Amino acid sequence: MIKFQVNKKLKTDIIIVLCTQDYLLKSKAENKKLVSLGISRELLIMKGFKAEANEILPVFSKKKDFCLVGLGKQKDLSLTGLRVILRKSLKSIQIARAKSVGIILHQESDADVQAVIEAVLLGGYSWDKYKSKKSENTLLGKGYVIFAPKKEKYFDTISICQGTNLARDLVNENADVATSSFIEKEIRKIIAGQKKFSIKVLNKKEMKKEGLGFHLEVNKGSANEPKLVIVSYRGESSDQKFTALVGKGLTFDTGGLNLKSSGHIETMRMDMAGCAAVVGTLKNIVALQPKKNILFVCGLAENVTGSKAYKPGDVIVGYARKSVEVANTDAEGRLVLADAISYTIKNYKPKEIIDVATLTGACVVALGCDYTGLMSNNDSLAQKLLASGEKTDDRLWQLPMYLELKDSIKSEIADIRNLGFPQGAAGAMTAAEFLRQFTEKTNWAHLDIAGTGFVESGERMYFGHGATGSGVRLLTHFLT
Ligand code: BES
Ligand code: ZN
Ligand code: ZN
Numbered sequence: 455m456i457k458f459q460v461n462k463k464l465k466t467d468i469i470i471v472l473c474t475q476d477y478l479l480k481s482k483a484e485n486k487k488l489v490s491l492g493i494s495r496e497l498l499i500m501k502g503f504k505a506e507a508n509e510i511l512p513v514f515s516k517k518k519d520f521c522l523v524g525l526g527k528q529k530d531l532s533l534t535g536l537r538v539i540l541r542k543s544l545k546s547i548q549i550a551r552a553k554s555v556g557i558i559l560h561q562e563s564d565a566d567v568q569a570v571i572e573a574v575l576l577g578g579y580s581w582d583k584y585k586s587k588k589s590e591n592t593l594l595g596k597g598y599v600i601f602a603p604k605k606e607k608y609f610d611t612i613s614i615c616q617g618t619n620l621a622r623d624l625v626n627e628n629a630d631v632a633t634s635s636f637i638e639k640e641i642r643k644i645i646a647g648q649k650k651f652s653i654k655v656l657n658k659k660e661m662k663k664e665g666l667g668f669h670l671e672v673n674k675g676s677a678n679e680p681k682l683v684i685v686s687y688r689g690e691s692s693d694q695k696f697t698a699l700v701g702k703g704l705t706f707d708t709g710g711l712n713l714k715s716s717g718h719i720e721t722m723r724m725d726m727a728g729c730a731a732v733v734g735t736l737k738n739i740v741a742l743q744p745k746k747n748i749l750f751v752c753g754l755a756e757n758v759t760g761s762k763a764y765k766p767g768d769v770i771v772g773y774a775r776k777s778v779e780v781a782n783t784d785a786e787g788r789l790v791l792a793d794a795i796s797y798t799i800k801n802y803k804p805k806e807i808i809d810v811a812t813l814t815g816a817c818v819v820a821l822g823c824d825y826t827g828l829m830s831n832n833d834s835l836a837q838k839l840l841a842s843g844e845k846t847d848d849r850l851w852q853l854p855m856y857l858e859l860k861d862s863i864k865s866e867i868a869d870i871r872n873l874g875f876p877q878g879a880a881g882a883m884t885a886a887e888f889l890r891q892f893t894e895k896t897n898w899a900h901l902d903i904a905g906t907g908f909v910e911s912g913e914r915m916y917f918g919h920g921a922t923g924s925g926v927r928l929l930t931h932f933l934t
Contacts, residue, residue: 455597456571456612458604464556466599468519468549472540472560472570475505476528487558492517507531508539512548521548525560533569534847537916540570541577544593554597567602568611572847574598575615576923577916581626613741614930618923621727621734625908625921629706629723634681634754637703637729641683641752644737650689651740656682666797668772668789669755671780675710675763676756682794685750686802687739695805696749699929700794702787702811703729703754710757710783712766718815724921725787727907728810729754731925738930746933749802753794757786769868773797774892779865781873787813788872788885792892799896806835806897808932809889810925811904816881818905823914825851826924827902829886835897839932848928850901853880859887901925 471491478498488494492515503511509524523543525531540557543549557574559566578593602608624632624640638655645651657679661670666682673680686696704725708714714722729752736750764770768780770789774796778789791809798804817827826843828850830836836852843850862884865871870891874884886900906924909917 456574457597457599458602458608459599460601460603464558464599464601466554466556466597467552468521469556469558470540470543470549471520471522471558472525472536473505473522474525474528474531474560477560478503478505491520491558493520493522498522507535508542510543510546510548528560533565534915536566536569537573537577537847540573541916544574544578551591552596553591554599556599556601558601562602564605564607567600567608570600571608571611572615573916575612576618579619579622580918581622581920583627610742614738614927617734617738617741617930618926620737621730621923621926622921624730624733625724625727627723629756632723632726633678633705634703634756635679637705637726637733637752637754638681638683641685641733641736644733644740645685648740650743651685651687654684654686664773664797666773666793667770668778669753669793671764671770672710672757672786672789673755675758675760678705678756681752681754682797683752683754684798685736687748687750689743690745690747692747694747696747696802697933698749698751698798698802698804698807699732699735700751700753700791700798700807700809701729701732702726702791702809702813703752704787704790704812705754705756707757707784707786708759710763710786711759712782712784713759714784721908721910724908725812726754727812727903727921728901728925730921731810731903731923731929734923734926735929735933738926739933742930742934744934748933749798749804751794751798753790755786755790757783773800776870776891777868779868779871781871785872785885787811788888791889795889795892795898799894804896806832806899807893808839808899808901808929810901810929812907813900813902814882814885814904816878816885817902820853820880820882821851821905823905823909825849826906826928827882828852828899829855829883829902830899831855831890831893832897832899835899839899839901839928842928842931846927846931848924848926848931849906850928853883853886855883855886855890859883860891863888863891901928
């Protein structure tokens with residue numbers, strides 16, 4: 455829980471005082487904040503505190519317990535750096551024990567306060583559902599009081615963090631729990647009682663009738679139902695066209711008969727992180743209710759092996775009636791997405807489509823884990839997304855799309871292949887080219903979150919192990 459206050463004394467167990475080196479050097483008169491807390495320059499000099507980045511100095515006095523947290527030089531401090539340092543200090547032994555924490559900022563710009571909120575709510579997230587010994591004093595379980603005025607936009611930031619963390623829960627959950635039916639139920643819960651939202655679900659039977667051949671083929675080996683879930687939100691008049699978000703929702707990706715090997719399969723419950731990003735964004739849109747018409751589309755399936763599974767070398771036909779040579783059953787995401795994109799275009803005629811997907815290992819090779827891959831057929835849409843990425847720290851890097859890329863997915867026996875040529879070359883882009891061929895000139899952008907969606911080992915920036923919720927902050931900002 456986070457509260458804001460300015461004119462009363464903070465009554466928390468401990469108070470974190472964020473402090474840059476510049477701040478420390480200010481004169482006594484300018485440095486009212488530290489002085490009013492009873493922290494004198496003499497004390498700091500005596501203790502040797504220099505406010506270097508990540509330096510922590512606990513000050514236990516009769517009046518109050520403080521923890522000074524160094525941020526380094528202001529000119530070297532980014533908002534990301536602020537989030538990282540604050541998260542680290544919250545996890546430090548000096549602060550971890552406190553049940554309530556006050557936070558005094560080095561400066562109170564909206565961006566700084568919002569970064570502090572994210573450090574607490576995103577940095578404090580951890581997935582411990584299946585741990586038998588639960589810590590009773592988790593970072594998210596504490597009470598926080600931020601020394602800043604109450605503002606509506608701060609409460610929006612809190613909501614957005616909650617939407618992000620919902621996406622993380624869905625991704626972290628066991629694949630045998632977070633099935634397509636489970637995710638459908640979660641979506642129904644989010645929009646329950648909401649007037650401007652409506653839902654349509656295509657199950658196997660409806661998908662057969664409509665001819666979503668790619669999606670059905672990918673799911674053929676699975677005991678779970680494939681689903682195409684479409685939520686529409688009308689925040690403006692009905693003559694305005696929809697912006698559509700389409701998420702890859704592979705609740706597990708074994709690779710199919712082109713089975714993934716050890717070291718590549720263990721985290722594949724995260725292959726629905728694109729769908730989770732769409733669902734997290736949906737939760738935020740329920741909270742923020744922008745004046746915009748939006749579609750939230752989730753293509754849910756499971757890619758497994760077995761006697762019923764679709765086969766390498768087969769030619770299959772999807773909703774757009776194009777045929778595809780299945781060169782590799784592990785390139786399944788583009789098939790499910792192609793059907794979801796075609797279906798959305800034919801039935802809703804959106805003005806733009808943004809798909810989000812853990813689509814390729816190649817994107818991880820190209821960009822690593824801190825930047826989501828962006829590919830688009832429309833520059834203005836791409837620029838808007840890049841700007842949202844910049845603003846939210848949900849980072850994007852654009853890869854090129856160009857005419858000749860179409861030659862990379864030619865097939866001898868079908869219209870196209872689901873694998874790029876030469877094999878191993880620009881796999882993120884050839885996968886995007888495959889999707890582009892189903893966009894029918896609709897403005898479209900593709901976000902490959904294979905690298906950014908999940909922290910496999912250790913920690914990354916202000917994210918601990920597991921799902922990061924990448925895409926949620928970006929898309930929420932873009933839509934609002
Ligand atoms: N779900 C994977 C991509 C992936 C890889 C996501 C690593 C997250 C981390 C996707 O379905 C896949 O298997 N792609 C193949 C495509 C290849 C067969 C053309 C890949 O990237 O190896
Ligand atoms: Zn795959
Ligand atoms: Zn996949």
